[in-house]
């Protein structure tokens with residue numbers, strides 16, 4: 001098993017993201033404003049892969065999806081499906097615990113307008129690859145959105161063209177790991193009805209089945 005080392009607090013790899021981080025540190029000094037480390041143990045069987053921290057959510061609180069609109073649906077669903085215990089209170093110190101699952105982002109620093117560039121995705125890629133390799137019990141990945149899907153497949157070392165993204169798709173990506181796809185649980189997708197709470201609950205249930 002390999003070792004996973006997260007990016008340093010002042011990770012210098014992406015000049016545009018460093019500039020954005022410095023501006024946010026000046027503007028919002030009480031916020032986390034650094035790479036957001038994953039939440040949950042490396043011994044988990046399920047890894048949930050998001051896009052990148054939201055400006056006022058994970059970038060502010062320091063925990064993936066925490067304080068984001070997207071986090072309300074994600075954490076409520078994890079609690080309902082037995083993948084978390086405690087209370088989700090939109091803060092990193094709310095005491096919420098994940099059960100056999102871990103949440104991470106394909107890109108670990110907040111990008112302007114929620115959009116990492118291809119160069120930023122590439123620079124951050126080794127962190128997800130190392131993380132996946134450092135999870136000895138990993139059986140399932142829940143990809144939150146097409147970006148997370150692509151980066152998860154790359155981290156697993158398989159061809160993206162063999163496993164096209166589709167909401168609800170179940171990809172036997174490797175002998176050990178199944179990737180389950182969901183539309184991103186973003187405000188846009190839930191407000192427009194592209195993703196409902198029921199649809200999201202169903203893909204989380206699928207991911208639980210694939211952990212077995």
Ligand code: URA
Pocket residue numbers: 050051052053054057058063064065066068070071105144
């Ligand atoms: N917050 C995250 O941490 N990741 C996302 O993909 C969206 C919101």
